[in-house]
Amino acid sequence: MDKLPDNLREVRPELFVGVPRVWEKIQAKMQQVGAQNSFLKKKIAAWARKQGLAGGYAEQAGKPKPLLYGLADKLVFSKVKEKLGLDRCRIQVTTAAPISKDTLEFFLSLGIPLFEVYGMSECTGPATLSLPKRYRTAKAGACLPGAELKIAEDGEVCMRGRHVFKGYLKNEEATAAAIDADGWLHSGDIGEIDAQGMLQITDRKKDLIITAGGENIAPQLIEGMLKSIPVVSQAVVVGDRKKFLAALLTLDAERFAEFAAEAGSPAKAPEEAASCPVFKDWLDRKVAEVNKGLARVQTIKKVTIIPHDFTVEGGELTPTMKVKRKSIREKYAGEIEAFYA
Structure with a gap:
């Protein structure tokens, strides 16, 4: 994964296939770099992405793209594609696991639709x-x-x-x-x-969760929304046969410092954030915002921060970066039980 950006720029593929985790990592790195841009560059990028998102959905509906889409492409999209090594790419594929709508729309807004x-x-x-x-x-x-x-x-x-x-x-x-x-x-x-x-x-x-009230809940939808919180790397919703839903969250180590500062937390790394009440309170507010877009039975009542990201080596992910729910439930049984103690 570390060498992927260099490989892409060297090869400049016409077709690129990546599992969702690859696209999520690229997104996180781009957002990290973008956060350091000047005020003017941020405003231009935001304007361009608005044109890009509208243009992407217009294309899907068979309608003309916005009048200024071409300008946005020249000023922003073309340069982004060149830096990613995707300037020649005609087909960008995501497969093998679920991908969040947030990630799909991020790339769509940059003129890079994921198929x-x-x-x-x-x-x-x-x-x-x-x-x-x-x-x-x-x-x-x-x-x-x-x-x-x-x-x-x-x-x-x-x-x-x-x-x-x-x-x-x-x-x-x-x-x-x-x-x-x-x-x-x-x-x-x-x-x-x-x-x-x-x-x-x-x-x-x-994977369907059946709550104590008999409601059938699809966790992947909720997890995708939780992962739209920029600092969240992975999310696993639990609550089978329980009165409410809860979630195990891991944090993006590369972007952590940026959001720790926003939260006013003294934590220097995800390991410290797991026990930092200031950061936890900030994260709870972000989860509350996500809950506003969910039905009452889908809302997340409690979250716990896992102090390290899920990995293949740790047994939490498959080689194609899918979450291994059973392994996670067994490995973090103590944290899950604490939700309902």
């Missing part, structure tokens, strides 16, 4: 595809030509076609659980298909 691809190993990789002429922000794309896609009665995403595997080697039980009698592969993901045929994944079926 989501959805699939799994059992369907030879992709099941849906987003392309420059057909994409929607926060949607995972349309079904591949020659394949089929449907939403089961319980909301599960199912796919059928020649790209679906025949089964698991020497494991008939697992195969029968994955592929039904009609040949539909059951993904384990919950989703919706809109009128334009674009798929939106809302959560993993097995």
